[in-house]
Amino acid sequence: MISQKAKYALRALLVLADLKTDSISIAEMAEQHRMPRKFLEQILLDLKHAGLVQSRRGVAGGYSLLKPADTITFGQVLRLIDGPLAPLPCLSRVAYRRCEDCHDEASCRIRRVFGHVANATRAILDQTTIADAQADPERVGRILGGIQGAA
Structure with missing residues (x-):
């Protein structure tokens, strides 16, 4: 959230x-x-x-x-204000931290599932700009469709 x-x-x-x-x-x-x-x-x-x-x-x-609206992404703003987007500290690209209760990241099934969530979230937020939301609110749905189609 x-x-x-x-x-x-x-x-x-x-x-x-x-x-x-x-x-x-x-x-x-x-x-x-x-x-x-x-x-x-x-x-x-x-x-x-x-x-x-x-x-x-x-x-x-x-x-x-100061910057054009088509160069400001939702991901950029969320990272600036809220910090890393990752749902688990072991998935963060900028603030990585091993989970205290984890014995083996490579075999962690929870990490694997949330890794998919984090990647999909990053893909959408890093491709959606202020201009996209301003001009075409349905673009997010098309971005998501493209991500799901490529998976």
Whole structure:
């Protein structure tokens, strides 16, 4: 399950991708899209430090995307906000840790099943961009169909 913070981060990026103006203030985004302002401030700061969004000061200031929406993946955002996507520590690519109760990873049936889950999850999240969700919500289904067809 993704955190509420990750969900707000994805929503904020979708709002920024949909902008018809140059930028939007945190106050406007929070009010118009029913997100807690203080939480949104923290999230946008994290996204700014990661180089995904930019901010501009002043009356016409606010936040906007720094990178194109078609280059920002759901997987990238989830890893930034929530950390590794792996359901087990022994499956993480960036934060690998052997399970304390495991005697043999190679023969672990639980790891094998969740390995398939992790690979499918990564494939979908790393191929689905903010632009995909913005323009074509059904793209995720087509990505999943392509993954299942290739398996």
